[in-house]
Amino acid sequence: MSEKLFAYLRDDGRWGLRNNVLVLPLHSALASSARTIADTSDGAVAISHDWSGEIDSDLTRILFTLSGYASNPNNYAVVFLIIGSAEEKSIIDGAQALGLKNFTVLSLPEIGSLEKLQSDALVVANKYVVEAKSQKRIEAPWSAIVLGLECGGSDALSGITANPALGVASDRLVELGATSVLGETTEILGAEHLLAARAIDPEVGKRIVAMVSRYEASINYEGIDIRGAQPSRGNIEGGLSTLEEKSLGAAKKAGNAPLTGVLEFGERPLTPGLYFMDTPGHDIEQLAGFGAGHINVVVFTSGRGTPTGSAIMPTIKVSTNTPMYSAIPDLIDLDAGTIADGIETLAQVGDRIFDEIIEVANGKLTKAERGGHHEFALSRMYKTVIGEYQ
Amino acid sequence: MRKILILDSRDNIAVCLVDLEIGDTVEQDDISIKVLNRIPRGHKIATQVISKNDGVIKYGERMGHAVAPIAIGEHVHVHNILGDRLSSAQS
Numbered sequence: 001m002s003e004k005l006f007a008y009l010r011d012d013g014r015w016g017l018r019n020n021v022l023v024l025p026l027h028s029a030l031a032s033s034a035r036t037i038a039d040t041s042d043g044a045v046a047i048s049h050d051w052s053g054e055i056d057s058d059l060t061r062i063l064f065t066l067s068g069y070a071s072n073p074n075n076y077a078v079v080f081l082i083i084g085s086a087e088e089k090s091i092i093d094g095a096q097a098l099g100l101k102n103f104t105v106l107s108l109p110e111i112g113s114l115e116k117l118q119s120d121a122l123v124v125a126n127k128y129v130v131e132a133k134s135q136k137r138i139e140a141p142w143s144a145i146v147l148g149l150e151c152g153g154s155d156a157l158s159g160i161t162a163n164p165a166l167g168v169a170s171d172r173l174v175e176l177g178a179t180s181v182l183g184e185t186t187e188i189l190g191a192e193h194l195l196a197a198r199a200i201d202p203e204v205g206k207r208i209v210a211m212v213s214r215y216e217a218s219i220n221y222e223g224i225d226i227r228g229a230q231p232s233r234g235n236i237e238g239g240l241s242t243l244e245e246k247s248l249g250a251a252k253k254a255g256n257a258p259l260t261g262v263l264e265f266g267e268r269p270l271t272p273g274l275y276f277m278d279t280p281g282h283d284i285e286q287l288a289g290f291g292a293g294h295i296n297v298v299v300f301t302s303g304r305g306t307p308t309g310s311a312i313m314p315t316i317k318v319s320t321n322t323p324m325y326s327a328i329p330d331l332i333d334l335d336a337g338t339i340a341d342g343i344e345t346l347a348q349v350g351d352r353i354f355d356e357i358i359e360v361a362n363g364k365l366t367k368a369e370r371g372g373h374h375e376f377a378l379s380r381m382y383k384t385v386i387g388e389y390q
Numbered sequence: 391m392r393k394i395l396i397l398d399s400r401d402n403i404a405v406c407l408v409d410l411e412i413g414d415t416v417e418q419d420d421i422s423i424k425v426l427n428r429i430p431r432g433h434k435i436a437t438q439v440i441s442k443n444d445g446v447i448k449y450g451e452r453m454g455h456a457v458a459p460i461a462i463g464e465h466v467h468v469h470n471i472l473g474d475r476l477s478s479a480q481s
Contacts, residue, residue: 156432157432160395160397160405160432164397164449190473190475193475194451194452236467236468238432239405239406239430239431239432239433239434239467241434241446241453241454241466241467241468241471241473242453242454242471242472242473242474242475243473243475244451244452244453244454244473244474244475245448245453245454245473248448248449248451248453249449252449256398256449256450339395340395340407341391341407342391342392342393342395342407343391346395346397
């Protein structure tokens with residue numbers, strides 16, 4: 001296997017592992033149009049979301065997510081579909097500020113017809129697809145990889161198979177100079193002091209502890225005590241003895257590397273190293289946060305299996321147990337269950353995950369990409385405030 | 391076929407990959423452990439002597455501490471260890 005990376009260089013020095021043309025509706029009413037345009041195009045992709053431009057209590061978070069997602073280095077160009085609000089303009093301005101160069105804005109009120117909007121968008125999208133296909137990958141440094149670490153549908157084996165094996169791969173990449181980002185604040189509850197102890201300086205350590213406390217306070221506000229009941233009775237029957245052990249099992253996706261920094265939801269890591277990002281446990285919202293934070297490849301470990309994928313980031317699925325891998329081979333890229341069966345060691349599976357990340361970074365399609373799984377969901381801290389569209 | 395999984399060389403416990411019975415012997419790589427209790431698959435076995443109040447190390451990190459002395463080959467679980475964070479709340 002080649003241990004060299006080949007990627008798409010952007011004007012501002014960032015690297016893309018894909019060369020997507022993204023059709024991005026900035027109002028939920030244009031979501032179906034965006035899908036239609038992408039489906040009839042020569043290879044553009046689209047996402048849909050439920051935000052209709054109302055003045056949401058999470059407005060800043062939503063605008064930031066969409067700006068970041070549009071400017072992800074995996075995107076060659078973006079076709080924005082808008083309905084003409086100030087918020088939509090601020091998303092586009094934000095994307096430009098974050099590095100988006102190639103884009104076209106198509107406004108429904110200016111064009112005056114949905115049919116014409118779609119046909120205009122199709123022409124533009126196809127033009128971008130031709131340009132994107134003509135751009136060549138060139139040899140890239142290890143820092144071109146910005147890996148997102150995710151787990152969903154965990155089982156009793158997650159903490160001893162897929163997660164620590166992914167940690168082996170993550171550590172190797174960080175050692176080489178890549179970036180790796182751990183998310184899911186819910187999952188590290190109880191292990192935050194252990195991650196803080198690995199921080200490169202005390203300030204970073206304090207920030208991760210503060211971030212988890214903030215999350216805990218927000219849960220307590222809702223009247224749920226998540227820490228008191230951990231590990232659960234089922235966890236104890238499965239062999240987990242302490243909350244730290246359970247959270248370490250999830251946090252081990254990030255191996256043992258020093259913690260370089262802490263990121264807010266959707267914030268970009270600016271230097272290589274291992275980071276923690278404050279994301280919700282909901283897989284698809286977390287993927288949106290990773291996309292907004294300019295992560296360009298994701299490894300997703302799962303015990304129950306999931307078809308989840310992203311329109312812009314290749315997502316490599318790793319099973320924690322072999323029966324699940326055998327049951328849905330069209331959804332899962334790699335099996336780590338061999339560790340629990342004593343067939344392979346953690347290091348061997350970690351090396352397989354590492355090799356797969358490099359191959360996927362270099363263009364090999366993941367099963368989620370081949371299946372066309374393009375999930376997206378906006379993350380909100382608060383309940384949606386219904387407002388009039390202006 | 392391996393019977394236990396050591397997640398990190400610094401660990402003083404291993405995870406059982408099969409149900410272990412009293413008197414079983416685990417011989418793997420350069421270790422040999424006589425099993426002292428019945429230990430279900432997925433549960434932990436001590437690979438080193440752990441004194442009372444010593445840290446229990448898994449993944450190379452401290453996941454809690456012993457509340458009783460633990461011998462090599464003994465089942466390590468909620469009856470003889472406690473998390474560091476919640477000990478005050480639980481006692």
